[in-house]
Amino acid sequence: MIVNYTEQGWEIVLQRSHGLLAAQIAIHWQKALRPERWVETIIAIADHDDAQTELEADDLLTEQGGPVNFKMKKFDAEHCRRLHDFSLSKSRYIALLTSIHMAFLHSAEAESNPAAKRFLEEEKKLQVKWLKELKITAEEANKSYGLMEWCDALSLLLAQHDLQPEHRVIEVSRGPDDKQYKLMTKPDGKLTINPWPFEDDSFLLSLECRLLKRLQFNSCRQFKKELQQAMVTEKIWQFER
Numbered sequence: 001m002i003v004n005y006t007e008q009g010w011e012i013v014l015q016r017s018h019g020l021l022a023a024q025i026a027i028h029w030q031k032a033l034r035p036e037r038w039v040e041t042i043i044a045i046a047d048h049d050d051a052q053t054e055l056e057a058d059d060l061l062t063e064q065g066g067p068v069n070f071k072m073k074k075f076d077a078e079h080c081r082r083l084h085d086f087s088l089s090k091s092r093y094i095a096l097l098t099s100i101h102m103a104f105l106h107s108a109e110a111e112s113n114p115a116a117k118r119f120l121e122e123e124k125k126l127q128v129k130w131l132k133e134l135k136i137t138a139e140e141a142n143k144s145y146g147l148m149e150w151c152d153a154l155s156l157l158l159a160q161h162d163l164q165p166e167h168r169v170i171e172v173s174r175g176p177d178d179k180q181y182k183l184m185t186k187p188d189g190k191l192t193i194n195p196w197p198f199e200d201d202s203f204l205l206s207l208e209c210r211l212l213k214r215l216q217f218n219s220c221r222q223f224k225k226e227l228q229q230a231m232v233t234e235k236i237w238q239f240e241r
Helices: 015-026 038-046 077-088 092-110 114-134 138-159 220-229
Strands: 002-006 009-013 170-174 180-185 191-194 202-212 232-240
Touching: 002 138, 009 015, 015 038, 015 138, 015 202, 038 092, 038 138, 077 092, 077 114, 092 114, 092 138, 114 138, 138 170, 138 180, 138 202, 202 220
Parallel strands: 191 232
Antiparallel strands: 002 009, 009 202, 170 180, 180 191, 202 232
8 A cells, every 4th residue: 555644644555556556647648559458458557456356465564663665565375366367367468568577677676685686586487478479579478568567657656646846847757768757737737747658638637545543553353454445545647648
């Protein structure tokens, strides 16, 4: 989950909500630059964080009793295998993009974590197998994943309140075309990306958030109960060329 500390308390964005926002972003991508397997690409982007729901987890609190932000998480073999199984049950192509994403997340940690290293080595062999079976090149797969990673990065910038004040720009990520895209708030409060990578000149994005006024929780059970009961609010952003 994505955890933001605000004046009102903890703002919680669930991982699947973040994935849904990433898919909303992707669906506006330029038609001429979309991967051939477009529906599967959208599903892979939407589902890249679907291996576990927060209400099923038991590792949601820090030692101090606050909610665990996703950046605090390390490689979890069970979680990654579940994500592998979920994606493969949909299609090999979705599993391929998800596998590349797991490598992106955990490659650095694998240098010192034998379990992560073994897992990624297994995934690399499967990637080669799936590429051959799907009759696509590694370059094509990496380009599709580049879109997935870009949408993930933009979704995280929005969910984490990383917009810069005074109309300053913030870099999103290098997109599938290896361009550096920059996000900025316009004087009228609308958001824009330079260069503009989308099909439409204007569109809306939305994200559900939950606010918890309690700052410290005695147990994961208490946290999950209050998370379930928390009021859900919806953030809206308007993007414009």
